Amino acid sequence: MTLFYVFAVVAILASLLVIGQRNPIYSVLLLIASFGALSGLYVLLDAPFAAVIQIIVYAGAIMVLFLFVVMLLNAPHEDTEYDERVHPLFRPGPMRFGAALAVALLAELVWAVNKGGGEAGQFAGGSVASVGAIGRSLFTEYAFPFEVTSILILVAMVGAVVLARHEKGA
Amino acid sequence: MTPLLIAQIVLTLFVFIMLLNSAAAMVYVERKVAALLQQRLGPYLVGPKGLLQPIADVIKLMFKEELRPRAADAFLFALAPIISATCAFAAFAVVPFGADTTLFGWLPGSMHLQVAEVNVAVLVVFAIASMSVYGIVLAGWSSNSKYSLLGGLRASAQMISYELSYGLALASVLLIGNSLSLRELVNAQAGTWFGVIPRWFLFLQPVGFAIYLISGIAETNRAPFDFPEAEQELVAGYHTEYSSMSFAMFFLAEYINMVTVSAVATNLFLGGWHGPFLPESLGWIWFLLKVSAILFFYVWMRWTLPRYRYDQLMAFGWKVLLPVAVVNLLVTAAGVLYFGS
């Protein structure tokens, strides 16, 4: 019970700081912390496979990619026509509208979640889905999406290489 | 505070201290073996046969001045060695090093000789290995120096490239062992064939063992894959600007990563703590011997082979090791299907 709140608070705090930081490197590192907290939540939800591949894929590979790009581009702090000293979340104009929209979305979602019925949704006395069961299901029932995913990754690889290479001449 | 809980806390502390000791012992072994391979004496002044040399090294490192470049990002500069060292220690937490023990009957039940028994232990080791990239890349970036940045980016690109063949070698073993838990994989290697040849996965997966060991050497940035921290090429690569205890933490992290890779290789391919002539409860002696053999191999490789240039290193990883690992996985899968074991 307390573990859930610890992980939840870390995840929310880290995500808030991600969108509130000026320096992109700190944003990436805070997002890694948020992923770590989410991985802990997956462990609490009896999903060890999801927890471990969250660390391996998201925190270990995708975020390294982000970090490389931020370092190679020497990504500057964002320069806008707005006043630099005022924090991005409090600036006038479209930003305030965007922030208001997000708060409205949150209110709607929380209302929708709490609306359904009286029972608060207790968890079933769980049968833990082992990694073996996931693997069996992946290769029999979901074999076609699995193969399509591999082609998707191939396309993404080729696309990334083509988009990011230097143009010859021109 | 049941006896079992006390025993587990003591075991955790014991593992931690043993890892620190192993890093210190590796310092001595490395220098002595290097010296003997190069036909000179090595450390012999401090203590009998130079055995107290690591203590002298540690004291020297502790008394050095702790420097920080002024333009370095202070928070990241301090965080990077912490990440490296933490990931190195954390990876060993799921590695078993002995059979169940009752501590000579003091405990009511038996206790695993393992800090944490997890049923996805192989994946956890892999996950923490992929997190240790961050220590290096942040060290390179936050030092704000061209040697460090280049060394850091190269080291992390090398590590994530060799993670692929590392994972595929692990997957080949999982096909045979049918479990993700390291303890169960070791127990599947108990016993012998024909009473003579032990049932190690090494004999079922020789190519897999070679791939795993080569990827492990590349993952821990050791020769012949240590271009990113080579003294002759890049000053010292990503830890150029570090001194005193921060440098010691990187050093420590590297040696403990070596120990972890050797321990996992022992558990996966060399039968873990199973061996002849000794009862099960003393199996950790065999474990120590096997891990020491692989660590000796590591040191031997460093002082025998010349260093790969960076592009040769990356070409080897992607164009040679990865296809071999994939073919190994396919052949293993075909074998398991055909022989049905």
Place this chain on the structure above:
Amino acid sequence: MVTLNHYLVLSAVLFAIGTAGVFVRRNLITILLSIEIMLNAVNLTFVAFGRYAADVNGQIIVFFVMTVAAAEAAVGLALVIALFRNRESLNPDAFTSLKW
């Protein structure tokens, strides 16, 4: 007692934070990071429902969502590099030449 509602509310909060990030920030990389936050919130919902219904399909969908997120991050970052090379800026407001 932690119920399903707790996880759903947490997921809603994370999703809203990600949405706020996409709207409010003017740095392409931070916008991509906010999209990743949103994808993670959705993953959490899937795993929570999978546990609630004792169904393994929750984790399988998470597997596929992570793969798609990886592919999308790779291509998105390649686009960011190409854009940066062209305009030397990571501000989306600098790429408005098609605006009428």
